[in-house]
Amino acid sequence: MTEFKHKGSLGPVVPQNIEIDLGTEGFVLENGKVLKKLNIQYESYGKLNKNADNVIWICSPLTADAHVAGFYSYDDPKVGWWDALIGEGKSIDTNQFYVVCSNILGGCQGTTGPASINPDTQKPYGSSFPNISIGDMVRAQKKLADALGIRKIHSVIGGSMGGFQAMKWSIYYPDYIERCIIIASSSRFSSQALGFEVVARDAIKQDPHFNGGDYYDSKVPAIGLSNARKIAHITYLSAISMEEKFKRKHIKNPNPNQFLMGSPLESYLTYQGDRFVERFDANSYLHITYATDTFDLETEYGSLENAFINTKAEFLNINLSTDWLFPPHESRKITNALVNTHKKITSLELDTLFGHDGFLLEVGDIGKAIHSFIQPNYTNAKKQDTRELPAFNDKKDYAILESIIPQGASVLDLGCGNGDLLYNLTNKKQIQGLGIEKKFDAILNCIKKEVPVIQKDLDERNLQSFKKQHFDYAILNRTLQEIKSPLALLHEILRVSKKAIISFPNFGHWSVRAALWRYGRMPKSKELPYEWYDTPNIHLFTLQDFIRMCESQNLIIEKLFTDNDKFFSRLLTKIGRKNLGAERVIALVSEKDKD
């Protein structure tokens, strides 16, 4: 035996091929056409448990294959395309889970596709292969799952076009799918992405060797397919990663007669095109890209909300900052639709330089998120809040919140940190909670506690995507003074939520006033611990200021919690005493003309 090349990888693994028993009716496609035969090539790792429900189902992206982890032989030069995530003790732990990934319908790697033999003619399908849809791909995979005796899928996971499939799984088989993980995907292609797909298909169809798709006994449309791949490949990379990769100073030997610059970029693209022609069939590329391009949940179901309305899975949706094929703002539409249909949804915004390819490369953070999501573990989660000032976690504060929030309410916690407050309220008062948080590590802790959370910077994007009065209560703890446009946020909060619970440090506290009066310096205190130049508290205000602002904005302060207000002169008004005495204020606020 040669030396073990791929330490920590599974293997050798063996691809399996199964012919699905279709009975007499064949595999009826969503367009009504029928495939008489259906073969599926797949790989699986780990063991199916007794309940047949420990299944992680991986949906393959556009041109990848079932070989998602492990190696085929001890001298195999490479491992599966998500090997870093899947294996013994890895994020997706094959000691715990039975992992399955299949080659997609319409492909060219063992699952039925245009190069397969047409049972009617005993020749490759070629131009007679019927159009397929993402739904067909998923329905074929379900037949495989049934054949494997799987009773329930613990988590379906898909990146890119795999995300399309994962969503369809959750929509078609709501009782079968417990968790759905969508990475670098969207509910449909953007017009820009579609534009490049259209040109890529044109390049293939216009290749003189294409012959309408019937080229299997002749030359393949290699130039067209190669050019299609080159275009697509550029869309997988980010501008910044390309700039890093192909520095101009590397250019040598220009070959101007051929309009070649001698740039590593040119040879890279040619290489990508050539390798693709070796491993992929042009007809498969046309069929699969056509399926992705016509995938459009919004049009198909009338709205994205409608698409998800009957799903029962918990969702994790991850987008990538520099992905311009599936840009973050498209991915967020999925998150918003799931929030608005009251699904359990956690969303992450991963920073990456790698563009769309980040879903294959940023396996560190993606792995942590997937692992926490599929195996939540409260005891592993950080208990304390990440912020320097704790969020309602002393008994007194928490008692105030418990006194306000009724059993079973829906609660939005803006800036939820590690999710402790929502975790406690969920357990003690059975609330439906959703957190908003910007820090990745804090969100990981929320995931471990099974607290749904949306990654969002309250300054950068507000709550416009959420429905009116969707929540009963919104909590904004010690954050209003950190917001760029506090009024705008306050109004947004009271649009999406019936009532708001706002806590803030009181700049009117006697110690603050005294410090400025006596020392002529910006005050620092337990509640205001920062230097003036690095404080996040950019809009300081007093209790009095807050009260006047509420008056001017038609907001009602229903309840006001302060402390230490009894030591001050009876000559002062009640509010005057509170304004002097309270270091921090908790207010229950609602809008006038609202229930």
Next chain:
Amino acid sequence: MTEFKHKGSLGPVVPQNIEIDLGTEGFVLENGKVLKKLNIQYESYGKLNKNADNVIWICSPLTADAHVAGFYSYDDPKVGWWDALIGEGKSIDTNQFYVVCSNILGGCQGTTGPASINPDTQKPYGSSFPNISIGDMVRAQKKLADALGIRKIHSVIGGSMGGFQAMKWSIYYPDYIERCIIIASSSRFSSQALGFEVVARDAIKQDPHFNGGDYYDSKVPAIGLSNARKIAHITYLSAISMEEKFKRKHIKNPNPNQFLMGSPLESYLTYQGDRFVERFDANSYLHITYATDTFDLETEYGSLENAFINTKAEFLNINLSTDWLFPPHESRKITNALVNTHKKITSLELDTLFGHDGFLLEVGDIGKAIHSFIQPNYTNAKKQDTRELPAFNDKKDYAILESIIPQGASVLDLGCGNGDLLYNLTNKKQIQGLGIEKKFDAILNCIKKEVPVIQKDLDERNLQSFKKQHFDYAILNRTLQEIKSPLALLHEILRVSKKAIISFPNFGHWSVRAALWRYGRMPKSKELPYEWYDTPNIHLFTLQDFIRMCESQNLIIEKLFTDNDKFFSRLLTKIGRKNLGAERVIALVSEKDKD
């Protein structure tokens, strides 16, 4: 005569064609090859003045032509491609200026190119046409300018690849070019943009009809050229404009057998490709794109600074927010290089939804900027500062500044508003001024006053691109408290400038302290006029705080200007009195261990 279709347009205009007198040596290209004959097709509007120096020279972008304004006949369906900008009384006023635009070398619209007759063979050049460069295009245009008797070019203007030419004009002919306007351009293509160009050229070269470039007596490589154009066309649009243009709901009549979705996007791209084939020659496309792709000022001159070192023009550089073919961060490199080589440079960052095509469509703002730049007019400029609080424009403040800043100093004014301070200092103390400002309207006023200004948000991008100690003085007037990271900016300022003049409202002023002490509310005053929730003053501080901060940051306060400090108790320290008495402070600050 039919009704006048194009009101306000010039015309009818007549394209001219001139054969350049090349003597015996021919037109020697930068690669050493020779064109024996050089024809140039051009258009001109307005009249050359006596001094032969009222010339606006327009450089045509990639596939446009010399028909930049006006119409050819009264029933001409369309006008020139920048007609909105050029004409009688327009931004580029043909009553004032003589405007020239020529078809570029290597093109296919009357100027010598690959489809021209090769004098040696009396057949079209085809594959024998030599490679050309952007420099060659400019050198050919200079021959036209000489032939037209032009003594000096008032302004050269170019968008996109026209910007490449405009820069080369300023580099090759420093004494000839007085102003250079660069729009939606960069010093070289990004790797991403280059990637699409490479694939587009591959599509043409691989078309079976291309025949190495010798196809003029046969079929043209229409499919390749059309696909090339489709790819390029997508890069001209923004993702958001495509989304707006091609809404999914418009999709009808899918034609799945041909992998056609029936989307307006598909027919739009096909249309664009087909029209392009009708009007453009594939060889020209290859030659011109190859010239743009190999254009690289950084590599050619060693650095971008080096490229511009001998230019004498004043520059205006405009980028477009959603342009991803020439992204703003690439365009800014030109601005930075010009700043660092002490050139007069004004830069604008235009917001547009139109992507790269914005340079043809955002003619309103582009027109205003060009007009102000080529015809500055102090009396038309707004005199007052745009900010609610005036910038050093009362006599006392200005006197302080004059007392600090010596004759001929170089001065950076951060947040320069309408440019009054720099205008006055330029006139009275002959300083070399540069403003930084974020508001378009304020910048227009600066341009009218001939005050160079860089459009920049001090919070978003700092001064890292500027050289160390490039300026003698930096002025930051009432802005430090508005900055997200005031310390970081302060250190950046003192990196690029030897000394800094900082003014700020003093939160330690007795009236501020008294208001908070007495009323328990956030103080408002002449210097602090905002409500707590909409104030831009997000990092308030006192004079004492400022002094302590300077100590902790190794900054020396060389001079301190305050007022009203004489009324306070002699029991206080001197600084204590100033801290109580000064509503506003002006400090001259430098870093320890510097000069």
